[in-house]
Amino acid sequence: MSDWIWPLEALKTTPSIRAGLTKEQELLWRREGIKLLSEVGNALNCKPRPTIGVAAVYFHRFYMIHSFQSFSREVTALSCLFLAGKVEDFPKKCKDVCQAAVTHYPEIYSKYQNLVDDVMGLERVLLHSLKFDLHVALPYDALLDYKMMFPDMNREKITDAVQIAWTFINDSIYTTLCITTEPQMIAIALLHLAFTVKGYQPVQKNMDPCWWSADVSNWPQESVDKACHLVLDFYAATKEKPVLEKKKLTTF
Amino acid sequence: MDPLEALQKHVQRPEEFPLREVTVSGISYVAFGDYAYKKDTETSLQIYGKSDEFYSLESLVVFLKYSHENHGVYVKEAAAAGVRAVTRIDRKNVTEYLQGDRTDFPALMNQVNPLSLRQLLHSSEPEAKKPRLDGEAAGEPMDTSTSDEPQESAVSAAKKEVEIRALNDNLTKDRIAEMRRKRQSHREKGIVTIDESLSTLTSASLPKTRIHKTRENVMLGARDLSNVLDIITSAQRQWDLNEKKEKVAAVHATNLSKDQSGAAGGQQQRSGYSRYAQEAFAHEKTKEIQTEGSFIGSNFSSIKQGHHAVQKAPDAPPGRPPLAKPIQLLTSSTATSSGSSAAQNGSKRTSRSPIIIVPSAMNTMINLYNVRDILQNFSYVPVDQRRKETNKKPVDLAIQRQKNGVTYNIRVIDNAEKLANDDWDRVIAVFVMGVAWQFKGWKWNGNPTDIFTHIPAFHFHVDQDKPVAQVMQWNVHKIPVSATKRHMDKARFSQVWETIENFVRKNKPHLTARLGL
Numbered sequence: 001m002s003d004w005i006w007p008l009e010a011l012k013t014t015p016s017i018r019a020g021l022t023k024e025q026e027l028l029w030r031r032e033g034i035k036l037l038s039e040v041g042n043a044l045n046c047k048p049r050p051t052i053g054v055a056a057v058y059f060h061r062f063y064m065i066h067s068f069q070s071f072s073r074e075v076t077a078l079s080c081l082f083l084a085g086k087v088e089d090f091p092k093k094c095k096d097v098c099q100a101a102v103t104h105y106p107e108i109y110s111k112y113q114n115l116v117d118d119v120m121g122l123e124r125v126l127l128h129s130l131k132f133d134l135h136v137a138l139p140y141d142a143l144l145d146y147k148m149m150f151p152d153m154n155r156e157k158i159t160d161a162v163q164i165a166w167t168f169i170n171d172s173i174y175t176t177l178c179i180t181t182e183p184q185m186i187a188i189a190l191l192h193l194a195f196t197v198k199g200y201q202p203v204q205k206n207m208d209p210c211w212w213s214a215d216v217s218n219w220p221q222e223s224v225d226k227a228c229h230l231v232l233d234f235y236a237a238t239k240e241k242p243v244l245e246k247k248k249l250t251t252f
Numbered sequence: 253m254d255p256l257e258a259l260q261k262h263v264q265r266p267e268e269f270p271l272r273e274v275t276v277s278g279i280s281y282v283a284f285g286d287y288a289y290k291k292d293t294e295t296s297l298q299i300y301g302k303s304d305e306f307y308s309l310e311s312l313v314v315f316l317k318y319s320h321e322n323h324g325v326y327v328k329e330a331a332a333a334g335v336r337a338v339t340r341i342d343r344k345n346v347t348e349y350l351q352g353d354r355t356d357f358p359a360l361m362n363q364v365n366p367l368s369l370r371q372l373l374h375s376s377e378p379e380a381k382k383p384r385l386d387g388e389a390a391g392e393p394m395d396t397s398t399s400d401e402p403q404e405s406a407v408s409a410a411k412k413e414v415e416i417r418a419l420n421d422n423l424t425k426d427r428i429a430e431m432r433r434k435r436q437s438h439r440e441k442g443i444v445t446i447d448e449s450l451s452t453l454t455s456a457s458l459p460k461t462r463i464h465k466t467r468e469n470v471m472l473g474a475r476d477l478s479n480v481l482d483i484i485t486s487a488q489r490q491w492d493l494n495e496k497k498e499k500v501a502a503v504h505a506t507n508l509s510k511d512q513s514g515a516a517g518g519q520q521q522r523s524g525y526s527r528y529a530q531e532a533f534a535h536e537k538t539k540e541i542q543t544e545g546s547f548i549g550s551n552f553s554s555i556k557q558g559h560h561a562v563q564k565a566p567d568a569p570p571g572r573p574p575l576a577k578p579i580q581l582l583t584s585s586t587a588t589s590s591g592s593s594a595a596q597n598g599s600k601r602t603s604r605s606p607i608i609i610v611p612s613a614m615n616t617m618i619n620l621y622n623v624r625d626i627l628q629n630f631s632y633v634p635v636d637q638r639r640k641e642t643n644k645k646p647v648d649l650a651i652q653r654q655k656n657g658v659t660y661n662i663r664v665i666d667n668a669e670k671l672a673n674d675d676w677d678r679v680i681a682v683f684v685m686g687v688a689w690q691f692k693g694w695k696w697n698g699n700p701t702d703i704f705t706h707i708p709a710f711h712f713h714v715d716q717d718k719p720v721a722q723v724m725q726w727n728v729h730k731i732p733v734s735a736t737k738r739h740m741d742k743a744r745f746s747q748v749w750e751t752i753e754n755f756v757r758k759n760k761p762h763l764t765a766r767l768g769l
Contacts, residue, residue, distance in 0.1 A: 042544070045529070045531050046531070047531055047543055047544065048543055048544060049538065049543055089530065090530045090531060091528055091530075092528055093528060096528070140538075144538070162541060163541055163542065163545075164555060166541050166542075166543065166545070167542075167545040167546060167547055168547070170543075170544070170545060170546055171546055171547055171548055174548075197555050198555070225689065229689070229692070232692075235547065235548065238548050238549065239549060242548070242549065
C-alpha cells in the first residue's frame with residue numbers, strides 16, 4: 001500500500017476476511033455502512049462533494065486496517081461523517097448527527113444509550129488509524145477539469161456527459177474503487193463510461209483513441225473497463241437487492 | 253259621461269241640460285247643456301240581433317221626439333230624417349233607459365269624452381248665427397217687417413244672446429272678466445319666458461373675461477405637477493414592500509439556522525449566518541451540475557435515450573418483488589451503444605427473424621461494418637476498410653441469404669444485452685472476439701461454457717497466427733481467414749453457414765422455415 005491506494009489482491013485479505021468474514025459479506029457490509037453514512041448526511045444537508053465523498057473514503061480506509069467484527073459499521077459511519085464535516089469545513093454537531101441517525105434508522109441506533117460518546121470515542125480511533133492524514137482528493141475536481149478537454153464536442157453533449165459521470169461518481173462511493181484507484185483515474189473511467197452510455201464520440205481525427213493518455217500514461221483500455229465494471233456490478237447487485245432494504249443490518 | 257246617460261239627464265231635468273243642435277266647421281253636434289257629442293256617436297244600446305251595432309245618438313233623439321206617437325208614424329219620421337229607426341223589439345228597452353227606470357248602462361267599448369260647448373262656440377265666432385236659426389226652428393218666430401230693423405235687431409239679439417248664454421250657463425259677468433284677466437296674465441307670462449330665453453342666450457354668448465392673476469394662482473407656477481403625489485405614493489409602497497421582503501428573508505435565515513442547530517438548547521445564532529449551514533454558499537464550478545443524483549435502481553435504457561431524471565438515492569419500499577435481471581452495459585474500446593426507439597421495440601416484439609450476434613468492438617475481425625460482406629457476399633473485407641467508406645455505424649442490420657431462389661432475412665446485432673429472455677431462442681450464431689467480458693449481461697449469467705452449449709460460436713483469426721489462448725479452451729469453431737488470398741473465403745464462410753444450418757435442424761426446428769431448411 002502506498003499513498004492510500006491498495007492493490008486489488010489486498011481486497012481478498014482484508015482484516016474482516018482474515019477474521020472469518022466471506023468476501024461477499026464484507027462487500028455487503030461496506031455498502032451498508034456507506035448507505036448509513038450517505039442517508040444521514042443527506043438528512044443533515046451534506047453534499048456528496050465534499051463531505052459525503054470524504055467520509056466514504058475514510059470508511060473504506062478504516063476497514064482496510066480494522067475488521068468489521070471489532071468496530072461496528074453503524075458507529076463508524078457516523079464518526080466518519082462527523083470527522084469529514086470538520087475536515088472539509090462543513091461541520092455538523094455530533095448531537096445533530098446522532099439525532100438524525102436515530103430518526104432515520106431507529107432499529108439500528110436505538111440500542112445505543114450513549115451514541116454521542118460512542119461516536120466521539122470512535123473518532124479518536126479513526127484519527128489514529130488514518131494517521132491524521134485527513135486530506136482526501138475526490139474525483140469530482142478532476143472531472144471538472146476534463147470538462148475543458150473536448151472543445152470540439154457540443155457544449156450540451158459535454159455537459160450531459162459530465163452530469164452523468166458526476167452521478168456515476170456519486171454511486172462509486174459504494175464500491176471499493178476509491179481505495180484501489182486514484183481519483184483522477186476514477187474520473188477518467190467514469191467519464192468514459194458516460195460517453196459509452198450516451199454513445200458519444202469524444203475522439204477526434206488527430207486524437208488518440210485513449211484520450212486520457214496525455215494525463216495518465218500506460219493505462220490500458222482493459223484497466224479502464226475493469227474500473228467501469230466495478231460500478232456496473234454495484235448497479236446490478238443493488239437492482240435485485242437494495243442496500244438496507246428494510247432499514248435493518250444484515251447478520252450472519 | 254256616456255251619451256246615453258247625458259240623454260237620460262236631459263229627459264229627467266230638461267231645464268238644466270237643454271237640447272241643442274250645433275254645426276261647427278261642417279260637423280254636426282248634439283249638446284245637452286255643456287256636454288256636446290257628435291250626432292253619429294254610438295251609444296251603449298245594442299241593436300237586437302246584431303252583436304257589433306249600436307244605436308246612434310241622433311237616432312235616439314228622433315225617437316225621443318216621437319215617442320208618444322205610434323210605431324208606424326215614428327218609422328216614417330225617422331226615414332224622413334235619414335236616421336236608423338229603433339226596432340219594435342227594442343222600443344220597450346229604449347223607453348225604459350230614457351225614462352230612467354234602468355240605471356245599469358252596458359259598458360261601451362271605447363269611452364267617448366264629451367266636448368265643451370263653450371269651447372266650441374268660442375273657437376268659432378264667425379258662425380254665431382247658427383244658434384239663432386235653430387231658435388227660429390224651435391217655434392219662436394220673430395218680426396220681419398222691415399229690412400233695416402231686422403239687421404239691428406239681429407246685432408242686438410246677438411249681444412243679448414251672449415249675455416243670455418252667460419246667464420244661462422251660470423257664468424256671471426264677473427267670472428267672464430276674471431277669465432279674461434287670467435288669459436291676459438298667461439300671455440304676459442309667455443312674453444316673460446321669451447325674455448328669459450333671450451337673456452339666457454345673451455349670457456351664453458357673452459365673451460369670457462380675462463382672468464387676472466391673484467395671490468393664490470400666482471403661487472401655482474407654470475408646470476403641471478398633479479402627478480407628483482401619485483409617483484411619491486407608488487414609490488412609498490415599493491419601499492415598504494422591499495422592507496417587508498428583507499424582514500421575511502432575515503426571519504427565514506434565522507429559522508434556517510435554528511433548524512440546522514437543532515431544537516435542544518442550541519447556542520444563540522446570529523441572524524443570516526450559521527456556522528453549521530455552510531452548504532448554502534454553493535460552489536461556482538458545480539452550478540450547472542446536479543450534484544446529489546444517483547442511478548441506483550434505475551435503468552440504463554433511460555440514460556441512453558436521454559430522458560433520465562437524476563434522482564436522489566431512493567429507499568426501496570419493503571416487500572418489493574425482485575426485478576428482472578438487470579441490463580448490463582458492454583464496454584470496450586470506443587464502443588458505442590445505440591438507443592432503441594419505440595418503433596424498433598414494437599417491431600422487435602413481433603419479429604421472429606433469426607439473430608446473429610457479432611462483437612461490438614473495433615479491433616476485431618468481424619462486426620457490424622463488415623458482417624454483410626462476410627456472411628452475405630462471402631468475401632472478407634477488413635473492418636478498417638469498410639469503416640472508412642461508411643461514416644456512421646449501421647444501427648440495425650439485416651442480411652439476406654439466397655437459398656434455392658428464395659431470400660431469407662437474418663438480423664444481426666452487436667448489443668446482446670438488449671435481448672429479452674425469449675429472444676435468445678432465435679439466436680443462431682455468435683461471433684466471439686476472444687475476451688470473456690464480451691458476454692457480460694448475456695443469458696446463462698454470461699458464462700461462455702453455457703453459451704457455447706446452446707449457441708454455435710465462431711472465431712475468425714488470421715490463418716498465419718494461432719487463435720487467442722482463451723479461444724483455444726472454448727468450444728468455438730475457429731475459422732482461419734487469409735490476409736491476402738480472397739479465393740478461399742467462399743469455402744470457409746460457407747462452412748460457417750453449414751454449421752449454423754446443422755445446428756438449427758437439430759436444436760431449433762421452429763426456425764427451419766426461416767432459413768429455408
